[in-house]
Amino acid sequence: MTDIKLHNTRTRKKEVFTPLDEKNVRMYVCGPTVYDRAHLGNARPVVVFDVLYRLLRHVYGEDAVTYVRNFTDVDDKINARAAESGRKIGDITEETIRWFLDDMGALGALQPDQMPRATQFIPQMVAMIEDLIAKGHAYEAEGHVLFAVESYTEYGALSGRSIEDMIAGARVEVAPYKRNPMDFVLWKPSSGNQPGWDSPWGHGRPGWHIECSAMAYELLGASFDIHGGGNDLMFPHHENEIAQSCCAHPDGGFAQVWMHNEMLQVEGKKMSKSLGNFFTVRDLLEQGVPGEVIRFVFLSTHYRKPMDWTAEKAKEAEATLRKWYVQADRALDNVKPYQAVVSALADDLNTSKAVSEIHQLSHADDAPALRASLKLLGLMAEQTPSWAAAPEVDLxxxxxxxxxxxxxxxxxxxxxxxxxxxxxxxxxxxxxxxxxxxxxxxxxxxxxxxxxxxxx
Structure with a gap:
């Protein structure tokens, strides 16, 4: 069996991945807040962890891996979108979830085994909050329930910062009912048209962080193998997940391995609407950029390095994929991927090295192995897409x-x-x-x- 090595954010080193149960490998990845189209940066973690999902299935077997990615469908951004548009919250979230799945599917991403929505797990969140209060890790104040960060001595271990450093470096919501500025909301009151549910603390809704802890516990257990997401989630979201999960289930270890992808730039600059370089995945698709080309550009940079999207890279990626697809088009499917490609992916998901190995494989003119290796990377569907198909001509x-x-x-x-x-x-x-x-x-x-x- 291929040994997989992954960089664990929490230990800050690359480690041999040893699943808790080889027959039940479990991975949780934070999904989108569904109020608008996914922009290009949102797509990077989807592609990164889709490749990891494919690798885990290749090594341990398709039936031995469970991949969970959530949808945050209760959030103040969604409420604001409903208020400004006059549309129902449910209509907005349903439409946005459909958009997201369509756009990520166009990038070749497999759908996870479970895609829970936060609103489906409100009772489980309430139960976890009650448990945290009972154990002295949370408290009620003015209709809110807050997690007491000082009750968890390991708080800050993931990001490697002290509470004092985190207060200085973060925009902390100032509220008179907080015992500590870093205490975060588990439950808050709802009024007017805001969505809400009955609870022991009144009509309200959950805070953002509690949803992932509750859903991960219900679907994967108190201990599971991998937790992933963009490095912008490391603090406070993932730090808070660890705190509330480990306090609620002290006998469990929550996630054994934490993985974070770096951020995306466009033409060397941070993507922003003010710079005019902000665009969604759908924008690119409608401009005629094939989804496989977007994916290929992503894979050409290691996930722990900043990725720069450029028009030139997209042009080069399309030309390369056309060449590879023509070579592999008529090859048989019953061949294993090139071992050097598998080994590259097994070395902390080194997709850039895997792409280099495929270049070598292309020169070797081994069409079956080329096809299998491309499919492992999610780059070749059952049929070559029309944009990449070779014309029939007698030469x-x-x-x-x-x-x-x-x-x-x-x-x-x-x-x-x-x-x-x-x-x-x-x-x-x-x-x-x-x-x-x-x-x-x-x-x-x-x-x-x-x-x-x-x-x-």
Missing amino acids: SGWEDRLAKVRASAMANKEFSELDRLKAALIDAGIEVRMQKDRVELVPESSFDPAKLEALE
Whole structure:
């Protein structure tokens, strides 16, 4: 069995991954708050942990892995969107969830095994909050319930900061009913048109952090293997998850491995509406950028490094994928992925190294292994997409012509005509493969027959 090594944020080192139960490998990843289209940065953790999900299934078996990713469908941003649009909250969240799944599907992401919605687990959240109060880790104040961070001595271990540092470096909600500025909300009152549920503390709704703790416990247990998300969630969200989960279930370890992906930039700058470089996944898809191209650009950078999206990278990715798809199009599916690709992924999800290995595999002209390796990365569906499909064209006459020109060049040591012909064929959208005993011409999806006719 392939050994997987993962960088554990909590220990700050790369470790051999040893699941609690090889027959029940469990992973939780924080999902979106559903009030608008997913922007490009939202898609990065989806792709990162989709690749990890595929790797775990490859190593341990498809039936041995459970992947949970939640939807936050109760949140003040959703309430604000409903108020400004006049639409019902349920209509907004249903539409946005559908958008999200469609857009992530276009990027080749598999749907997780479980996709719980926060509103489906309100009773479990209430029960966990009651338990935290009973154990002295939470308190009620003016209709709110807050977690007392000083009751958990390990608070800050994930991000490696003291409470004092976190207060200084974070925008903390100032409230007179807090015992400590860092205490965070588990439950808050609802009024007017705000969504709410009955509870021992009055009509209200949960805070953001408690939902993931409650859902992870219900679906994966008090201890599970991997918890993932973007590094913007490390503090306060993941720090708070650990605190409330470990205090509610002190016999469990919550997540054994914590993984965080770095953020995304666009053309070397932070993505923002003010800079005019903010766009959603749907924006790119509607501009004609294939989902596989977006995914490929993501995979070309290691998940723990900042990723820079550029138009040039997208152009290069599309050209590379066209070439690979043409090579692998008719290959059989009953072949294992190239071991070097698997090994790269097993080394802390080194997708950039895996891409380099696939480049080598492409040069080796091993179409079956190429196809299997691409599928492991989520880059090749059952059928080659139309944008990447090679046109049907008979190039045997050109192969004979090129072979004769090469033979003459080798005999006369004059290669100018051979170089000219090769360059012209490549410019026409034809891949030129010259091996010792044969010449092969492969039309790419960018093939331009007019340019070929000009060579006649």
